[in-house]
Amino acid sequence: MLRDITLGQYYPADSVIHKLDPRTKLFGTLLFIISVFSFDGLLGFGVITLFMFGIIYLSKVPLSFMVRGLRAIVILLLIAGALNLFLTPGQPLITLWKIVITKEGVRNASLMTVRMIYLIMGTSVMTLTTTPNQLTDGLEKSLRPLSKIHVPVHEIAMMMSIALRFIPILIEETDKIMKAQMARGADFESGGLIKKAKNMVPLLVPLFVSAFRRANDLALAMEARCYVGGDGRTKMKPLVYEKRDVGAYAVVIVYFVIVVLVKSLL
Amino acid sequence: MGIVEAKNLVHEYITRDEEGNVEGIQVALDHLDLSVKPGQFIAVLGHNGSGKSTFAKHINALLTPTEGTLIVDGLDVSDENHVYDIRQRAGMVFQNPDNQIIASVVQEDVGFGPENLGVPTEQIWERVEQSLKSVGMWKYREHSPNKLSGGQKQRVAIAGVMAMEPKCIILDEPTAMLDPDGRKEVLHAVHKLNKEKGVTIILITHYMEEVVDADYVYVMDQGKVVMEGNPRGIFSQVDALQEHRLDVPQITALAHELKNSGLPIPDGILTRQELIEALAKIK
Ligand SMILES: Nc1ncnc2c1ncn2[C@@H]1O[C@H](COP(=O)(O)OP(=O)(O)O)[C@@H](O)[C@H]1O
Ligand SMILES: [Mg+2]
Numbered sequence: 001m002l003r004d005i006t007l008g009q010y011y012p013a014d015s016v017i018h019k020l021d022p023r024t025k026l027f028g029t030l031l032f033i034i035s036v037f038s039f040d041g042l043l044g045f046g047v048i049t050l051f052m053f054g055i056i057y058l059s060k061v062p063l064s065f066m067v068r069g070l071r072a073i074v075i076l077l078l079i080a081g082a083l084n085l086f087l088t089p090g091q092p093l094i095t096l097w098k099i100v101i102t103k104e105g106v107r108n109a110s111l112m113t114v115r116m117i118y119l120i121m122g123t124s125v126m127t128l129t130t131t132p133n134q135l136t137d138g139l140e141k142s143l144r145p146l147s148k149i150h151v152p153v154h155e156i157a158m159m160m161s162i163a164l165r166f167i168p169i170l171i172e173e174t175d176k177i178m179k180a181q182m183a184r185g186a187d188f189e190s191g192g193l194i195k196k197a198k199n200m201v202p203l204l205v206p207l208f209v210s211a212f213r214r215a216n217d218l219a220l221a222m223e224a225r226c227y228v229g230g231d232g233r234t235k236m237k238p239l240v241y242e243k244r245d246v247g248a249y250a251v252v253i254v255y256f257v258i259v260v261l262v263k264s265l266l
Numbered sequence: 267m268g269i270v271e272a273k274n275l276v277h278e279y280i281t282r283d284e285e286g287n288v289e290g291i292q293v294a295l296d297h298l299d300l301s302v303k304p305g306q307f308i309a310v311l312g313h314n315g316s317g318k319s320t321f322a323k324h325i326n327a328l329l330t331p332t333e334g335t336l337i338v339d340g341l342d343v344s345d346e347n348h349v350y351d352i353r354q355r356a357g358m359v360f361q362n363p364d365n366q367i368i369a370s371v372v373q374e375d376v377g378f379g380p381e382n383l384g385v386p387t388e389q390i391w392e393r394v395e396q397s398l399k400s401v402g403m404w405k406y407r408e409h410s411p412n413k414l415s416g417g418q419k420q421r422v423a424i425a426g427v428m429a430m431e432p433k434c435i436i437l438d439e440p441t442a443m444l445d446p447d448g449r450k451e452v453l454h455a456v457h458k459l460n461k462e463k464g465v466t467i468i469l470i471t472h473y474m475e476e477v478v479d480a481d482y483v484y485v486m487d488q489g490k491v492v493m494e495g496n497p498r499g500i501f502s503q504v505d506a507l508q509e510h511r512l513d514v515p516q517i518t519a520l521a522h523e524l525k526n527s528g529l530p531i532p533d534g535i536l537t538r539q540e541l542i543e544a545l546a547k548i549k
Binding site: 131132133161162164165168169213214217218220221222223224225226227228232233234235236237238 | 323326328350353354357358360362364366367369370371373374377378379380382383384385386387390391394411412426427430
């Protein structure tokens with residue numbers, strides 16, 4: 001069950017999108033998200049759809065991988081969609097007994113659903129084509145200006161990459177502890193919410209103890225290898241922009257301008 | 267002068283309660299004297315809690331002495347200005363293979379040390395290649411550490427230390443969490459580094475079998491060096507070893523028992539072959 005969580009999964013392939021600098025992809029994703037939350041009307045929808053599927057095609061990642069990310073939020077989508085559909089006041093469209101569906105409700109619900117789906121798919125293009133390390137490197141370098149106002153950018157990036165390394169280990173460990181407890185008669189499945197939560201205690205305690213021990217060991221190991229924070233470090237894989245990155249920036253900006261134009265013209 | 271020189275080394279762990287009052291003092295190192303010459307393969311044996319890890323952390327300047335001195339490659343570990351030089355010259359490999367690998371890709375982890383030292387990018391790649399090759403892990407460079415066996419992870423950790431070009435490597439029970447195959451792999455890699463690259467090795471362990479090929483052996487108990495000598499000399503004192511709660515290798519124990527029951531067998535038998543030869547001579 002726990003193994004289904006696929007955080008920071010990377011789909012190796014030889015595509016233009018894979019080869020782009022992570023900073024370019026971060027910037028592109030950011031603009032894409034903004035466009036998804038600001039588009040309006042069918043024409044705008046057409047533009048972002050075309051753009052997104054174009055990028056997915058270029059990335060050579062099978063569509064099924066993108067859709068997989070959606071499975072986790074199906075329930076969330078249904079609830080949010082239903083709430084929007086039934087609770088938006090306005091011009092009644094269909095009236096069934098006490099339930100009223102309004103025109104605005106339909107509009108809001110479909111807009112919401114499309115936005116959520118595109119948000120997830122758009123960001124999975126980035127996470128599927130960029131290794132976790134590239135991603136944190138990209139974040140670190142893009143956000144470096146913030147370190148001038150004492151935001152610990154390097155430390156945050158380092159924490160993210162360590163978290164990515166240890167999440168699978170901790171998941172495996174949780175699985176192991178769960179099985180060990182189940183073998184001794186623990187029950188994680190039945191009962192109400194409170195009972196379930198109570199049953200989790202014997203799972204969480206050993207997990208936390210082990211996580212703290214690991215953190216302690218790791219800190220020592222990093223210190224032993226002369227780690228003293230970001231200053232004076234060199235990079236094994238320094239980020240350098242290539243020609244294709246310039247092209248990509250241009251494409252993304254043109255796309256964004258089109259979305260804005262479409263919105264303001266209509 | 268040796269590469270590691272401990273004189274009268276004392277370390278006390280002081281535990282304090284919430285107000286900062288001293289609750290208890292645990293003497294982990296008690297006037298320890300020890301000396302390692304460059305290029306040697308040294309083994310440090312000892313029962314749990316005998317102070318081995320505490321000593322190892324001193325060599326890497328992760329802990330500082332309460333009393334006495336420890337000189338590593340001419341530098342005093344108590345001098346704060348030398349901490350990073352010492353850590354670069356004396357690398358450390360820990361017991362748990364998972365908790366010392368930082369990156370999600372093997373080669374990036376090996377590059378972590380050189381990155382911290384500020385080595386230029388091109389040289390980092392050279393060092394990573396050389397060190398991964400020296401432990402036989404080059405073909406796994408693109409792998410995730412999570413998919414490797416314990417022995418392989420430990421070899422990656424050794425490569426990570428090698429990439430810092432140390433003169434000396436301290437391994438604190440590197441095989442304690444490994445299966446017999448992993449244990450062999452790691453020992454083989456360590457011996458190879460010692461012979462081919464001339465790296466000084468300090469191997470801390472409580473498996474006696476692992477010290478048979480060492481140049482010199484120290485036995486610790488309660489923070490002190492209680493026995494020292496070459497492996498054969500140490501293993502000939504079976505009774506003393508058992509007094510310090512160490513398990514003698516089966517073959518050595520068997521030879522010792524046979525001798526005690528009257529057979530003319532020499533002391534300090536280390537391998538099965540030696541015992542067979544000794545027995546064959548009897549008739
Ligand atoms: N952080 C600590 N705080 C207090 N006591 C400690 C600490 N670490 C180790 N000790 C104590 O110091 C002694 C030596 O420990 P250690 O060096 O870990 O031995 P070894 O590695 O040989 O098992 C033990 O009695 C242990 O309980
Ligand atoms: Mg120890």
